[in-house]
Amino acid sequence: MKKKSFTIFCSLLFFPLIISGQSGYPLTIGDAFEQARKNNPGLAIMKEKTKLFDAEGKLSIGLVSPEVMFTKEGIGSTNNVPFLEKRFSVSQTISFPLKSWYNYHRWKNEGLSHSFSLTAYQLELRKNVKVNYAGVLFAEKLQTLRKDQVQLIRNLRNAVLSKIEAGESSELELIKIELKIAEAENDFEDSERILQKYRYELFNQMGLEPDDQVYTIRFPDSLKFTEIDINQENVLDRIKSQPSFNSVLLMKSAAEDQRKSAVAAYFPDISVSFFSQDLGFGYDHYGYEIGLSVPLWFMLNQQTEYTKADYNYFEAEMKEKETVLLMKKQIEHSWHSYETSLATIKRYESTIKTKSEELRQTSLEGYRLGHIDLPDLLDSQQTYVSSQIRYLTALFDYYLQLIELEKYLDEELILVTENTGGRDAE
Numbered sequence: 395m396k397k398k399s400f401t402i403f404c405s406l407l408f409f410p411l412i413i414s415g416q417s418g419y420p421l422t423i424g425d426a427f428e429q430a431r432k433n434n435p436g437l438a439i440m441k442e443k444t445k446l447f448d449a450e451g452k453l454s455i456g457l458v459s460p461e462v463m464f465t466k467e468g469i470g471s472t473n474n475v476p477f478l479e480k481r482f483s484v485s486q487t488i489s490f491p492l493k494s495w496y497n498y499h500r501w502k503n504e505g506l507s508h509s510f511s512l513t514a515y516q517l518e519l520r521k522n523v524k525v526n527y528a529g530v531l532f533a534e535k536l537q538t539l540r541k542d543q544v545q546l547i548r549n550l551r552n553a554v555l556s557k558i559e560a561g562e563s564s565e566l567e568l569i570k571i572e573l574k575i576a577e578a579e580n581d582f583e584d585s586e587r588i589l590q591k592y593r594y595e596l597f598n599q600m601g602l603e604p605d606d607q608v609y610t611i612r613f614p615d616s617l618k619f620t621e622i623d624i625n626q627e628n629v630l631d632r633i634k635s636q637p638s639f640n641s642v643l644l645m646k647s648a649a650e651d652q653r654k655s656a657v658a659a660y661f662p663d664i665s666v667s668f669f670s671q672d673l674g675f676g677y678d679h680y681g682y683e684i685g686l687s688v689p690l691w692f693m694l695n696q697q698t699e700y701t702k703a704d705y706n707y708f709e710a711e712m713k714e715k716e717t718v719l720l721m722k723k724q725i726e727h728s729w730h731s732y733e734t735s736l737a738t739i740k741r742y743e744s745t746i747k748t749k750s751e752e753l754r755q756t757s758l759e760g761y762r763l764g765h766i767d768l769p770d771l772l773d774s775q776q777t778y779v780s781s782q783i784r785y786l787t788a789l790f791d792y793y794l795q796l797i798e799l800e801k802y803l804d805e806e807l808i809l810v811t812e813n814t815g816g817r818d819a820e
Contacts, residue, residue, distance in 0.1 A: 420614045426600055427523045427811040433601030434519055440512045447505040455494055460486045482677070483669030487687075493658035500651035507644035513637040517801050522599050524797045524809050529592030531617050532790040537589055539786065540582040543779045547574050550771065553761070574772060615809070617789050619739055622796060622807055626729045629802050633721050636802060642717045646710035653707050656700040662686035725802060732795035738788035746781050754778040 431437065465481040489497075551571045558568060597607045633639060664686060671679035689696055757774035760766040766774075793808055800807040 419610070420612045423524065423527050423615060423809045424811050426527055426596060427520055429600045429602065430519055430523050431516070434599060435601055437515060437519055438601075440508075440515050443508060444505075444512065447501070447508050451498070451501045451505070453501075455489075455498065457489075458487050460484055480672040480677075481669050483667050485665060485667035485683075487663055487665045489663050490658055490661040492661065493655050496651045496655035496658055500648045500655065503644045503648035503651060507641045507648065510637040510641035510644065514641060517637065519599065520811060521797055521801050523596065524811070525794060526592050526596035526599060527613070527615070528617065528790060528793045528797065528809060530589065530596060530613050531615055532786065532793075533585060533589035533592055534613065535617065535786055536783065537582065537585040539779065539782055540578070540585045544575065544578040544582055546775060546779070547571065547578050547772075550775065551575060570772070617786070617793060619743075619789055619792070621736065624729065624732065624796075624799055624807075626725075629725050629729065629799055630722070632802050633718060633725070636721060639714075639717055639721070642710070642714050646707070646714055649703070649707040649710040653700070653703040656696065656703040659696045659699055660689055662688060721802070724798065728795045728798040731791060732799065735788045735792035735795060739785065739792060742781065742785040742788070746785070750778045750781040 461484070463481075463483050463485070465479075465483065467479045467481075488494075551568070554567050554571050558565065593611075594607065665684070667683040667685075669681050669683075670677040671681060753774050757766060757771050761771040796808045806812070
């Protein structure tokens with residue numbers, strides 16, 4: 395009776411600790427991406443830059459501040475006249491209209507380009523959040539497998555000890571099993587490193603405050619396989635509809651406008667002045683002036699501006715080509731890796747999973763009966779664990795390639811962040 399009361403007392407004592415250890419808020423992929431959209435510093439900078447482009451549009455008109463001047467002429471002249479003329483004038487310089495027109499179109503194209511860049515950044519952010527979230531799920535499962543591996547070898551150690559006590563095995567086998575335990579524990583520690591790497595990279599993408607990056611955050615999702623068919627040609631055909639490509643294309647148009655503006659700069663700017671005159675009887679006379687600037691030093695000014703504009707256009711052309719080649723490379727790499735991972739997963743589910751489990755059970759029974767020795771037992775057990783880890787790695791890579799490919803498609807394929815359609819690998 396006392397023992398039972400003591401057990402109940404201990405249960406009540408440690409129950410709050412057990413509950414505390416299981417506490418922590420769940421972080422779904424949707425929650426993670428939503429926080430990233432609100433708090434990611436890079437995204438916030440991109441959004442704020444939109445306001446900068448709106449403000450810069452006013453500068454494209456080419457207006458400079460007007461000049462207000464007071465002039466007094468003929469001071470101290472003959473005939474006791476204190477001055478010959480006083481004048482108040484206001485002058486305004488205006489860029490050549492064609493130059494302002496091209497500057498305006500350049501600003502417009504740069505603003506549209508930034509809008510596409512912002513969309514591309516959001517897609518890249520979603521990809522990064524998904525990659526790191528999937529990495530956390532992968533590392534958690536890997537940690538479980540590594541822990542099972544340690545426990546498995548420790549159980550083998552107990553079997554070896556039993557055989558040594560019975561005189562059926564030597565101390566050498568115990569040394570071998572101890573080394574295997576140490577290696578398995580190293581692998582387990584490495585899985586912890588992988589988990590923390592993905593966790594903190596995910597928190598970084600989310601813009602999560604350091605004080606909120608706690609260990610009690612849980613990840614309720616898991617990596618599960620569902621075959622998703624992707625047509626390679628359909629993905630490749632969408633390259634030139636990507637936001638990043640449209641952004642580069644508009645920057646090329648902006649560079650062309652800059653080049654045209656540089657040509658228009660050879661034309662003269664216009665200066666207009668309006669003034670009122672006092673010829674000694676009050677400001678009862680008015681006049682105006684119209685002037686044109688002469689680009690006399692065009693070799694120093696206009697020619698330099700055109701050279702810079704010409705280079706910017708060339709750079710935009712090369713950037714367009716570079717963007718297409720980069721996306722083509724990424725799509726090809728992701729699609730072929732997707733195919734490889736898919737084949738590995740199917741092979742595991744159709745053959746390897748059953749065979750490796752059968753090998754594990756048979757080798758354990760064979761070692762117990764003395765039909766196989768310790769090296770063969772360890773090799774068969776390692777084969778079993780390694781096949782599970784290879785399957786998990788293939789599944790993780792399958793997720794990564796789908797996440798990369800969905801960036802080029804108009805739907806989410808896996809780890810869906812919003813309830814607006816898409817297919818999740820559940």
